[in-house]
Amino acid sequence: MxxxxxxxxxxxxxxxxxxxxxxxxxxxxxxxxxxxxxxxxxxxxQQQLWRRICIATWPSLLNPTASHVISTLPNTHRSLFSDAFPSLHHFSFLPRGPSPPSPPPPELISAVDVYYKGIPVLSRVKRTDTQKNWFLPSQFWVDALEPNEVVPTTVKFARRKDEEWLKHLEDNLTLSWIVMDPTRKRAANVSSRRAVSAQRHWLTREVEVMYAAVMAGERQGAATEMVQCVVKVTCCGKVGGEMQVREVNLVMEDCEGGQVSGKEGVVILQRAMENGERKRVELDGVEAKERFEKFTRLMRRKRESMRKREKARDLVSMLLAFLACLLFCFLAGL
Incomplete structure (x- = not known):
């Protein structure tokens, strides 16, 4: 052949x-x-072929910052495509030994593209300074948009039932979030591309469309603790008018629903870029959604288990305090 x-x-x-x-x-x-x-x-x-394909797939890569990072990769756009397509789906990290973690890169570059029915409606490139004092100890959080920025789109809020509109967005609003490490010259797409959830915020009633990718975190004894990268797109607008994107952010959370710090998040991303499994996500997004729901169920179970343990500790503390009080009264009466 x-x-x-x-x-x-x-x-x-x-x-x-x-x-x-x-x-x-x-x-x-x-x-x-x-x-x-x-x-x-x-x-x-030939690099020109791969440049054309990358830009057609991710229009954000036309940004000068992204272009510069790509130019430093071993095979430029071909290397990026190999790292970023398909999305980082899942991987298990087995450390070879007690080697110290590598220092975080000075910055991470995020190339973000939002599509509606396959047509790009928003493209952004965000530089995240990982050496700022506030980043490493606080929650791993990256905003693609500037504060108070609202981006208009060509998408029209249709006159349909709310459940139908949410399902429509879940099926048709897709997202790519490529994280690039300029120091190690690696990249990974940390979005499920197809949405795993679309819902209304309970207070503002704005639409929140979420994308998620599960990956391995730190070792906990013999097991590997899993974490989840969640991208949330917050949309607003009125029926009959254009839909606006008010917020696009990436956060990382552990399976107990706790925050993953910036320092821990960078290490996890570095390992994912080098060891992560790139797996084609099914076109209907069923597998990604199942992983998200499984992770959410695990999170609920662990939270419930933590609440029960805390309740048991409180009861024991109250009982000990009561016994101590009785003992004090008894000794005082002697």
């Missing part, structure tokens, strides 16, 4: 191959086609 492919392409003019064949392939097809033979590999590794 590989020999036939090489023979066929050897008879074609290079301009025909580049203009009429390779430029019509998407990234996944081009990567598969490159493995057919040494000839197709040579034809499919």
């Amino acid at each position: 590989a020999h036939k492919t090489s023979t066929m392409f050897a008879t074609l003019h290079p301009d025909i191959i580049h203009t009429h064949i390779l430029t019509r392939l998407d990234g996944a097809t081009l990567a598969s086609f490159a493995s057919a033979s040494s000839l197709t590999h040579r034809l499919c590794t």
